[in-house]
Amino acid sequence: MADVVTTQTLADTVGVKTVIKLTNISDGSGETLVTKFDASALNFMSEDATKSIAKIYWAINTTNGKSGVEILWAGSGTSAANKTIGFFSGTGYWDLYTAGNAVPNNATLTANTSPAGDILFSTKGFVAGDNYTIIIEVR
Secondary structure (H helix, E strand, C coil), X not given: CCCXXXXXXXXXXXXXXXEEEEEEEXXXXXXXXXXXXXXXXXXXCCCCCCCEEEEEEEXXXXXXXXXXXXXXXXXXXXXXXXXEEEEECEEEEEECCCCCCCEECCCCCCCCCCCCCXXXXXXXXXXXXXXXXXXXXXX
């Protein structure tokens, strides 16, 4: 079996923003460094690592309260080049944009080429039935 995942683009406007809703119902196998935003396939996103996370909404339901989802910027080469945006569990909302803040891409890049700009997910401690819904806005 495999986790049941969906990705829905809510907005992807050149020069404005990308907003994507992501869901997962786990069979216990989990996700490890799965590309959720492929910058090369989106209108607003770019592969020059210049975009930032403006907002994140999350609802993560896990059996173990210490389980959750790690969201990362993809770096070049090994996974050590990736940089964690945050580790999320439970429910919540980050609105960094309203106050003029954001989470910039700080992944280690050897060139301004793919995967610069990609966003990855890893589930930690997920067992069968654990699930998430996450909405991310990039500006």
